[in-house]
Amino acid sequence: MYLCSVATLAEEDYIKAIYSLSGIDGNPISTSSISGYLGVNPASVSGMVKKLSAKKLLEYKRSHGTSLTAKGKKLAIGIVRKHRLWETFLVEKLGFSWEEVHDLAEQLEHIRSEDLINRLDGYLGFPKTDPHGDPIPDKSGKIAQTGLISLSKLGSGENGVVGGVGNQDSKFLKHLNQLKVGIGSEVKVLNINDFDKSIEASIDGKKIFLSDKLASQILIFKD
Amino acid sequence: MYLCSVATLAEEDYIKAIYSLSGIDGNPISTSSISGYLGVNPASVSGMVKKLSAKKLLEYKRSHGTSLTAKGKKLAIGIVRKHRLWETFLVEKLGFSWEEVHDLAEQLEHIRSEDLINRLDGYLGFPKTDPHGDPIPDKSGKIAQTGLISLSKLGSGENGVVGGVGNQDSKFLKHLNQLKVGIGSEVKVLNINDFDKSIEASIDGKKIFLSDKLASQILIFKD
């Protein structure tokens, strides 16, 4: 009853998961980690990997893991592009805040139309990054490097500007809202506690404390 | 793996189909007509009707047909609202033309979020009708009557303004594009051929011929 295409909705979610887990260099991913990431049983992953392998979207070597083929990677990047453009639309045009859009984009990313997403891209002015600072792949699949580093990598006395987050969890983002930390916030590390690596910092002139766990998920452009 | 809700995607398509077939007065609909409309086997409809009936979305009396309950009708109107708002977005904001948007809206109408659709409504300026002249239900489910009548109901010498179409088929809409007939076009019936009810009309000052079949699908506000 629905549009045919390269991959079903569930297949797309697997491909995207493997892409996310593989990182930039495309490391092979274990069955169990896909299982954990998607919240499905390892046995289900086994079956799907076999299926996607037959479709040449990924390669699988037993006990070595799964990695996307060029075809699979292209599909994954297309989904990521859609996800991030829709998130940008929701925030820029419909006035959602950054912690509300991820789940909606999980639905919208599966809408099938190259034309639609390219027009949306143009309508938004070809944005380079999404509301969380993640780079938006262009029409050809190219992804610009953002140059963001984790705040927890900064030394005492160093400073930078918040450019993104390493986590889409809405609890995390709401917490940042409360702390008045967002993209564009100016950060200066005042002190790093040796015991737990927690950070004392000034953000937009206001002094706050950040746990290492929190700081590690805040991404900055180092000055 | 996906959002739970009142109805699955397939269920929504059945509900919407029954709503479309029932007309404004909610006539009971036969199994075979649903089957024909959706392009599925009558046996499949039988099964789904049983399921939706158990969910109290419709009522079924054997050999009398199916009609939506209040709950089912509300669901249907919600889907129609989403469909028409997305179509409006695609035309007004992304520059699609009216014959391109229906299939995309078939996908977008299943995106689950009350909040999203209400914000989209606001973003579009609470439009009353979609790109095909169909009324957009408001947030509460109310549907304004458009007062449109078929062009083939006009008598010789009468005139009006095109306000909508009675058909979403892209071949039909492309044909209207070629004839330069669109919403807002001013129509005057010059002559009706007695033999085949075909119409000689002036549209925006230009004289054209319309078959009865074509004219019946053009909806106008009578002057």
Added chain:
DNA sequence: AATTATTTTTAGGCAAGCCTAAAAATATAA
């Protein structure tokens, strides 16, 4: 009223994606 035609339901199957439990393979530790 009886026959024929149409509509609808039941019965039995299939594919996709998920599950659990058990078996097999691999990795780690002793």
Added chain:
DNA sequence: TTATATTTTTAGGCTTGCCTAAAAATAATT
């Protein structure tokens, strides 16, 4: 190397939504 722990696969099941074929019910004709 042998034993233990972990990971992965296989086997068997379930639900949804579709199919075809056959049976049953209803409607239309004669």
